[in-house]
Amino acid sequence: QRQAFTWRSYIPLLLLLTVLTAALTWLYLSLSDEFTETLVSRGEVLTEPRIFLVQCSEDYENHKRFPGCTPTKCGRAVTDSVVTKEEAQILKRLAERGLALGGSDGGASILDLHSGALSMGKKFVNIYRYFSNQISEVFTEEDFKLYRDVRGRIQKVIAETFGLDSSQMYLTKPTFFSRINSTGAKTTHDEYWHPHIDKVTYGSFDYTSLLYLTDYGVDFGGGRFVFMDSNSNRTVEPRAGRVSFFSSGSENLHRVEKVVWGTRYAITVSFTCDPDHGIADPTLP
Ligand SMILES: O=C(O)CCC(=O)C(=O)O
Numbered sequence: 393q394r395q396a397f398t399w400r401s402y403i404p405l406l407l408l409l410t411v412l413t414a415a416l417t418w419l420y421l422s423l424s425d426e427f428t429e430t431l432v433s434r435g436e437v438l439t440e441p442r443i444f445l446v447q448c449s450e451d452y453e454n455h456k457r458f459p460g461c462t463p464t465k466c467g468r469a470v471t472d473s474v475v476t477k478e479e480a481q482i483l484k485r486l487a488e489r490g491l492a493l494g495g496s497d498g499g500a501s502i503l504d505l506h507s508g509a510l511s512m513g514k515k516f517v518n519i520y521r522y523f524s525n526q527i528s529e530v531f532t533e534e535d536f537k538l539y540r541d542v543r544g545r546i547q548k549v550i551a552e553t554f555g556l557d558s559s560q561m562y563l564t565k566p567t568f569f570s571r572i573n574s575t576g577a578k579t580t581h582d583e584y585w586h587p588h589i590d591k592v593t594y595g596s597f598d599y600t601s602l603l604y605l606t607d608y609g610v611d612f613g614g615g616r617f618v619f620m621d622s623n624s625n626r627t628v629e630p631r632a633g634r635v636s637f638f639s640s641g642s643e644n645l646h647r648v649e650k651v652v653w654g655t656r657y658a659i660t661v662s663f664t665c666d667p668d669h670g671i672a673d674p675t676l677p
Pocket residue numbers: 570590602617646647648658660
C-alpha cells in the first residue's frame with residue numbers, strides 16, 4: 393500500500409520532466425533552424441553556378457601573391473552542370489572498388505589517388521604498393537582519364553567564377569575520395585566533422601572543390617556540408633554530380649555534419665596558386 397503511494401507521488405515530477413525535455417528540444421530545434429539556411433537543396437538541379445560572394449579574409453596577405461590566381465574575389469558556388477550523374481556513378485564505382493580493398497575501422501575512409509594512401513584499419517597503406525597486382529582490377533586508364541577531364545572542367549568553372557586565369561592554377565594535394573558512414577570514430581583520422589579552414593588544414597589550398605557522388609536523404613542521412621558564418625550556418629546538400637567550390641581561406645570556415653545512416657561518397661579536388669605546390673594529375677603506376 394505504502395509502496396504504491398511512493399511510486400505515484402513521482403508521476404507529476406516525471407510528467408514535468410518530460411514536458412520540459414520536449415520544450416527544450418523544440419526550442420533547440422527551432423533555434424538551430426532559424427540560424428541554418430539551405431544554400432542548395434538536394435532536389436534542386438543547378439544548370440549554372442549559384443554564386444555567393446563573401447569578403448576575402450586576410451589569410452592571403454601572409455602568402456606570396458600570384459596575380460591571376462590569388463583570391464581577390466572570394467566566396468562559394470555550387471553547380472550541377474559540370475559533371476553528369478553518369479560520370480559521378482562511374483567515379484563512385486571506382487571509389488567503391490578501391491576502398492573495398494581497405495577501409496577504416498571507424499566511419500571515415502579515404503583513397504588518395506595521387507599518393508596512393510588508402511585507409512586500412514587504424515592506419516593507411518599505399519594502394520599502389522600494397523595491392524600492386526590487383527591495381528589493374530581497380531583502376532583503368534579510362535578512370536584516370538575521366539578524373540583528369542573532370543578536374544579540368546572544375547578548374548575552368550572556378551576560374552570563370554572568380555575571374556582567374558585558369559593556366560595559373562595548379563592541382564594540389566591531397567586529392568582524395570572519401571567514404572563516410574555512421575560507424576563511430578576509432579582514430580582522429582575518422583573525425584571528419586570538426587569545423588576547419590582548408591588553407592590552415594592543408595596549407596597549399598587556395599580553392600577547394602568537392603564533387604559529390606551520392607545523394608543526401610537518399611543514400612545517406614546527416615552529412616550536409618555547412619559553411620559556418622558568424623551569424624548563421626549555410627548548408628549545401630550533396631547530390632551525385634554536384635560540384636561545390638570555394639576560396640580556401642577563413643572566409644569559408646566549414647564542417648561536415650555527422651552521417652547518421654547510409655554511405656556518403658565525395659572527391660576533394662583542390663587548387664593552389666603556387667606552382668611549387670602543384671602536382672601532376674594522378675596516373676596509373
Ligand atoms: O566532404 C565534404 O563535403 C567536405 C570535406 C572537407 O571539408 C575537406 O575535405 O576538407
